Amino acid sequence: MDALPPGTVTFFLTDVEGSTRRWEEHPDAMGAAMAMHDQLIGECLRTHRGHVVESGREGDSVLAVFSRAGDAVACALELQRRLAGMTWPEGADIRIRIALNTGAAELRGGHYYGQAVYRCARILATAHGGQVLVSQATSELVGDTLPQGAGLADLGFHHLKDLDRPERIFQLEHPELESNFPALRSQDAYRHNLPAAPSSFIDRPRELAQIKEALASSRMLTLTGPAGCGKTRLALQTAAGLVERHADGVWVAELGALQNPALVATTLLHRLGVPEEPGSAPSETLTAYLRTRQLVLILDDCEHLADAVAELAGRLLAAAAGLQLVATSRQALHVTGEATLRVPPMALAEAVALFSDRARAARPGLTLAGQEEVVAEICRRLDGIPLAVELAAARTNVMSAPEILQRLEDRFALLTTGPRTAAARHRTLQAAIDWSHELLGEPSRILFRRLAVFAGGFRLEAAEKVCGFGSLRESSVLDELGELVDQSLVQVYDTAAGTRYAMLDTVRAYGQGQLVAAGESEELAGRHAGYFLRVAEAEGPESAGWLQRLDVEEANLRAVFEGRPEAEVELRLAASLRGYWDARGHSAEGRARLTAALEREHPDPALRATALRGLAFMAWAQGDYAASTRACEEAMGLYRSLGDRAGEGMCLQQLGQISFQAGDFGRAREHLDAALALAEDIGDQRLVALCQFRSGVLALFAGGRAQARRLLEASLDSGRRQGNEPLVVAALLVLGHLELRQRRHARARARFSESLRAARRHSGPRQVATMLDGFAALAVAEGQAERALRLAAAADRLREEAAISPNSPFQRDVLERLRPARELLNAQGLRAADEAPLARDEAIAYALGEVTD
Ligand SMILES: Nc1ncnc2c1ncn2[C@@H]1O[C@H](COP(=O)(O)OP(=O)(O)OP(=O)(O)O)[C@@H](O)[C@H]1O
Ligand SMILES: [Mg+2]
Structure with a gap:
């Protein structure tokens, strides 16, 4: 065997899920399976330059080390892929979990000692069979060298048993790997969206203590003070310490880049991941969402939106007793009950510590010994403003501290007289930025x-x-x-x-x-x-990562709209974001953007028609059927004048959908019949399938079951042939309900399960809740009262968390059918009613029978 590598290595730890029980029940099969398992691991390790550590072995667990993190990840990927493709002996279909962590360890007598191995074992303990977990250290080293098609999904920070420092854990993803796992079995999963700190924090004990004290007695605290004095940094540092003390966590909304005061509530909703609620203002949705939560919201950099933030903050505090707000702003916001704390510049010792820290980062190995007085003088010249100190310290890569001081003195000769007011400090900061800027090439x-x-x-x-x-x-x-x-x-x-x-x-x-x-x-x-137009138009909601890419660019996208670009750019951008706004539940913002863009002059009628359909969709999602119909009809007129029959057909089916939702079944039938005839005429098979689906749903309400079945099955078959997954998922769900109405329970379960499995990964809360309702209705029919109640409660929780109400006749019908069962059960005061409802992933696993209690 090769010699084990010393120093910093990547640990690769595996074990077999549930192996004890399997050994007990099927010892022979397990013996054979483990031999296959050992051989496969051996092969994979050899291919990827891994070294087995014999002494780390415990039961069915394997410990290996790699000199390169990238090799370890590639090995884990190949191993899981090959394991998934194996045929196992009966009763021993084993699944392994893998954890990777990189760190220094001491190698003695063929054994590695140190925190890094231990941490790896703790990470493994949180994993599920089939899953590969990667620590932050390893993820950083892997960087761009991930195998083709692989990615790392951020699962957030987790507290691990016996370890102080929480670990940020990533899951290795690949199209051939399973990716739907229940939550990690960690001590807790933090609920927050705090950014990782870009640099080290210099302790400011006085200010932190004052903040803590203020938060103990008021529900809103505003940190005020001049630019660059450290308000944001203090707020974030405080927030990090609060995460564990608030059941619903700590959330930051960065408002510095937001120009439009009308979008403050919308921005907060987006930061909290809450979709807009059809038919109600974002501020109302936000209030409803926060009413029952225990959380801290950080409103960062508010001064330019002071009025809007103050008004909203007042309303939120009045409505949500468990809410605490921390704002940063150059001026107080004047909200009732607001405590303000003026953040002064840093104390001299703190500023010196900051300078030294950043100077060492700029020039590793630098010592400032013997220059304490010079550094202190620099900090005094800069009024202890952290931002100014950082800018000066960065110069140590090309200048000595005395040279920096000399330059600053020349520069600031005029600034250092007079009282040190906020305005004077602002001038100091401007001069520091100016100085830093002038030294650039x-x-x-x-x-x-x-x-x-x-x-x-x-x-x-x-x-x-x-x-x-x-x-x-x-x-x-x-x-x-x-x-x-x-x-x-x-x-x-x-x-x-x-x-x-x-x-x-x-x-x-x-x-x-x-x-x-x-x-x-x-x-x-x-x-x-x-x-940003190219980014938005490059892909659509069906491509992996598109939504996430747009999420992080929200401020840039808004800046484009608010800068009023060329009319065509604005309209194209708005039209291409329709799928994004829909998937994220941002229909109010989408509708407003589309409306504004459509008000301008446009030479291109086809583009206008696309945007109108987008607008119709947004208005539909908000339940404004009249506006939706108007936009859709206008789009249809444009397509007709262009002779674009496919476009016309899409409008017709959309009109059918609008009418159905609005409860006008006769109209819906007319539109859908016309759309179907047109689609068949031009041979547009995707449109045919979509029309069949919509007509099938309609037939359930205003037609007959036989007709509904025929149409839905036809759309399902076509959807499968065309690889149209959303259509397949939807058709299966409705077919499940059809089977249920005909009391064919086994078939209903099969349909629902297939639909939910396919939807599990990508579907939003609205869809998943509807599916859970389906399972609940099935449980009612099968007389499993308690199960029904749990599923229905989980569906309600999803809707409540996302602040959505069921808005289609179909959803309302399902809920209606569940109601008598719920009332009966609640009257009996069944135990399930007192339990906390299952969360999304647990509920899915429960519905699918993957877990039994
Ligand atoms: N305690 C600290 N430790 C380390 N760095 C700090 C500290 N306080 C401030 N800084 C750094 O100084 C710079 C300015 O701080 P910050 O952004 O918090 O100021 P601010 O008061 O929020 O400014 P603005 O009014 O412009 O929003 C940042 O780069 C920040 O990282
Ligand atoms: Mg700030």
Whole structure:
């Protein structure tokens, strides 16, 4: 056997799920299966340069180490793929779980000692059979070297048994791996959306203690103070300490990049992951959502939206007793009950600590010994403003501390007189930014001002495409960006969506001034709009990751709309985001954007028709059927004048859907018949299948079961042939209900199960809740009262969490049929009624019979 590698290695730990029980029940089969398992692991380890650690072996567990993290991940992937394809002996269809962690360990006598191995074992303990979990350390090393088609899904931070530091855990994903697992078996899963800190935090014990004290007695605290003094950082640091104390966690909404005060409530909904509720204002949905929760909401950088934030905050606090708000703003917001705390600049010792920390980061190995007085003088000159201190410290990569002081003194000669008021500090900060900016080379300066066009951060690729033109080549953007990061003018964040960059607001505002002065702002706005239009149009909701990519770009997308780009760009962007807005439940914002874009002049009728259909869809989702019909009819008129029959057919079926939802079954029938005839006429098979589905649902209400069955089965067959998964899922669900009405329970279960399995991964709360209702109705029919109640309660919880109400005749009908059962059960006061309802994934597993209690 090869020698085991010393130093920093990646640990690869596996075990077999539920092996004890299997050994007891099927010892022979397990013996054979384990021999197959051992052989397969041996092969995979050899292929990927892994080394088995014999002494780590315990039961069916295997410990191996890799010199390269990428090899370990590739090995885990191959192993799970091959295991999934094996035929196991009866009673021994084994599933293994794998955990990977990287770290230093001491190798003695063929055994590794240290935290890293231990942590790996703790991560493994949270995993499920078939799953591969990767620690943050390993995920960072793997970076871009993931095997083809593989990805890492961020499962968030988890507390592990006996370990203080929570671990951020990732799940290895690949189209051939299973990916739907119940929640990790960790001590807890944090509920928060706090960003990972971009740099180390310098303790400010006085301010942190004051904040804590203020939060003990008021439900709203605003941290005020001049730009760059550390309000945001203090709020986030405080928030991190609160996560565990609030059942529903801590959530941050970054408002710095938001321009439109009308969108404050919408932004908060989006940050909390709550869809907009059809027919009610976002602020009402938000209030309803928060009413029953225990959570902390951080409203960061509010000063430019002070009135809107104050008004909303007042309403939320009045309605939601378990809510606590922490705002940061240069001025107080004047909300009743608001406590304010003025964040002063850093104390000298803190500023010195910050300078030293950032100086060492800029120039590793640097010692400032003997220069304490110089550093202290620099910090005094900068008024202890953290942002100014960071900018100066970044210069230590090319200047000594005395040189920095000298330059600052020259520069600030005029600034250091007079009282140290907020306005004076603001001038200090501006001068510090100015100084930092002037020391940049010309290409960095060009990039700096151009980057100010981005709102809410950007990816490298966006910077290259938007800012790399003219005298700044696309290929040099990376180098210049590195320079700006080194100078602390741009911050780097590791996020679940990859590396992102952003400027602090004050710095960005300065950059925007430079952009205007250079006469480039219009050109940049155009390039920015063009880039995000390409991002939005490149793919649709069916491609993996599209929604997540748009989620992180929300502020940029809004900036495009609010910058009023060319009419055509605006309309195309709005039209292409329809699927995004729908999937995220952002129908109010979508509708407003589409409406605004459609009000402008457009030469292209086909584009206009697409946008109108989008508008019809958004209005439909909000239950505004009249507006929806108007938009759809206008779109249909345009298609007709263009001779676009496929477009006309889509409008007809959409009109059918609108009428059905509005309860006008006669109209719905007319539209759907016309749509079907047209689709058959032009041979558009996807449209035929869609019309059959809609007509099938309609037939359940206003037709006959035989007709419904024929249509639904036809649409299911076509959907399968065409690989149209959403249609298949929907048709199976409705067919399940049809079987149920005909008392064919086994068939109903088969349909529901197939539908739910297919929908499990991608479906939103509305769809999953409807499916759980189906299972509940089945349980009622089978006389399993308690099961029915649990499923129905889980469906209600999903709807309640997402603040959605059932809005189709179909959903209402299912609920109606469940009602007598619920009333009966509640009257009997069954135990299930007192239990906390199952969460989404648990409920799915329960519905599918994967778990029995
Ligand atoms: N206690 C701290 N430890 C480490 N870095 C800090 C600390 N406080 C502030 N900083 C750094 O200083 C810079 C400015 O801080 P921050 O963004 O929190 O200021 P702010 O008061 O929110 O400014 P603005 O009014 O512009 O929003 C940031 O880069 C931040 O990381
Ligand atoms: Mg701030």
